[in-house]
Amino acid sequence: MSEAPRISQPAPDPDDAFRDSRTKALISVNLNTFWSSAIILMSFSMWDAFVDPAHWRAAFTTRIIGTLIVIATGVFQKLPGRSHWMPRLAKVRLVIAVVTSLGAAAALHDGYGFGVAGLAVIILTGPYIAIDSRDLAVTNLAIVAALVPVMFAESLSRFDMIGTSVFVLLAIAVSTLLGRILETSNQRAFALDVELQREARTDALTGLSNRRAIQERGRVELKRARRSGAPVSLLLCDLDHFKHINDRHGHEAGDLALIKVAAVLGDALRESDALGRWGGEEFIAVLPATDAAGAADVAERVRHAIEHTTFDGLGEGTTISVGVTTMMVIEEPISAWDLLVKTADQHLYRAKAEGRNRVVSGSHPSSNT
Numbered sequence: 001m002s003e004a005p006r007i008s009q010p011a012p013d014p015d016d017a018f019r020d021s022r023t024k025a026l027i028s029v030n031l032n033t034f035w036s037s038a039i040i041l042m043s044f045s046m047w048d049a050f051v052d053p054a055h056w057r058a059a060f061t062t063r064i065i066g067t068l069i070v071i072a073t074g075v076f077q078k079l080p081g082r083s084h085w086m087p088r089l090a091k092v093r094l095v096i097a098v099v100t101s102l103g104a105a106a107a108l109h110d111g112y113g114f115g116v117a118g119l120a121v122i123i124l125t126g127p128y129i130a131i132d133s134r135d136l137a138v139t140n141l142a143i144v145a146a147l148v149p150v151m152f153a154e155s156l157s158r159f160d161m162i163g164t165s166v167f168v169l170l171a172i173a174v175s176t177l178l179g180r181i182l183e184t185s186n187q188r189a190f191a192l193d194v195e196l197q198r199e200a201r202t203d204a205l206t207g208l209s210n211r212r213a214i215q216e217r218g219r220v221e222l223k224r225a226r227r228s229g230a231p232v233s234l235l236l237c238d239l240d241h242f243k244h245i246n247d248r249h250g251h252e253a254g255d256l257a258l259i260k261v262a263a264v265l266g267d268a269l270r271e272s273d274a275l276g277r278w279g280g281e282e283f284i285a286v287l288p289a290t291d292a293a294g295a296a297d298v299a300e301r302v303r304h305a306i307e308h309t310t311f312d313g314l315g316e317g318t319t320i321s322v323g324v325t326t327m328m329v330i331e332e333p334i335s336a337w338d339l340l341v342k343t344a345d346q347h348l349y350r351a352k353a354e355g356r357n358r359v360v361s362g363s364h365p366s367s368n369t
């Protein structure tokens with residue numbers, strides 16, 4: 001038997017998984033929003049011209065430079081394979097937009113008085129591009145770090161300096177608050193989504209993978225086996241005369257027996273094997289990197305374990321029949337899976353016909369294991 005390595009996949013850190021999902025959502029929603037930033041940045045030229053017709057052109061130059069940088073970063077993230085840059089570049093754009101607005105305000109007479117409200121509004125968009133509140137804190141720090149030298153370079157009046165600082169700090173405080181609220185609701189939505197996906201793949205009675213999940217896992221293993229050239233085996237297990245157990249002891253006792261069977265099967269398999277409930281009292285085990293002889297051994301271990309299990313409240317045991325098949329995967333995973341299940345089912349049928357509580361193994365005729 002070719003022993004498969006006991007690789008148990010480490011569970012992803014929930015925080016990393018959340019950040020990952022939030023990053024993907026940001027990329028899918030915000031890949032093109034840099035155009036809006038560019039348009040808003042430029043359209044404020046009209047405001048500049050309105051409040052200070054004499055100096056608006058100087059502000060316009062500043063705005064053009066900022067806007068071109070914003071567009072350049074946006075076009076860069078649209079290049080093939082560059083979309084993962086988007087969340088970082090969105091923060092860079094925010095800092096550029098803040099600095100540009102401040103630069104434009106400086107060019108106008110009394111510009112700070114008019115421009116500082118716009119600055120605060122730009123800062124308030126931070127929570128919508130940040131992955132989480134830590135990310136937002138970094139963005140806000142970057143904004144402050146960029147603003148301080150710009151403000152000193154522009155040798156503002158004391159009034160403008162204090163007024164702008166107060167507005168910026170207030171905006172950052174509100175942005176932090178919004179960021180926290182958004183993060184909490186994003187985390188809650190993520191947790192619900194994870195739970196929903198888990199439920200959609202889990203059999204409610206036994207807690208095993210349900211039919212859809214074991215089929216998906218099976219196909220993944222077949223794909224892997226086609227690449228590696230290792231054989232894959234499948235066990236189709238069906239409890240013997242289970243209808244009698246329900247008839248004699250009631251459906252609830254039958255349910256408890258199924259739960260116990262699932263646990264016994266799980267214990268009899270290796271960590272690298274996949275187990276699922278295929279239907280009522282049928283279970284499927286996928287055994288990666290396992291040849292026919294190895295699979296027959298595992299099936300026999302499973303059969304023996306069930307035969308020697310005591311079921312509380314039943315006062316009797318039950319047995320299981322197992323159809324086993326092994327395949328060197330040549331065809332594509334979907335038809336390979338169907339073929340594997342069909343062949344195992346034929347062997348299971350023979351196991352039942354030959355008296356139950358037994359294992360019938362065999363490779364698919366087209367396979368050479």
Ligand code: GH3
Pocket residue numbers: 205238239240241242243244246250251252253254255258279280281352356
């Ligand atoms: P065989 O040895 O030929 O497999 O006989 P069997 O009685 O096990 O097979 P059959 O297919 O005739 O009956 C399967 C029974 O499994 C019928 C159904 O009552 C029972 N069953 C299927 N799902 C559940 C379930 O979720 N809970 C309980 N308690 N019983 C179930």
Ligand code: MG
Pocket residue numbers: 238239280281282
């Ligand atoms: Mg059945």
Ligand code: MG
Pocket residue numbers: 238239240241242243281
């Ligand atoms: Mg049965």
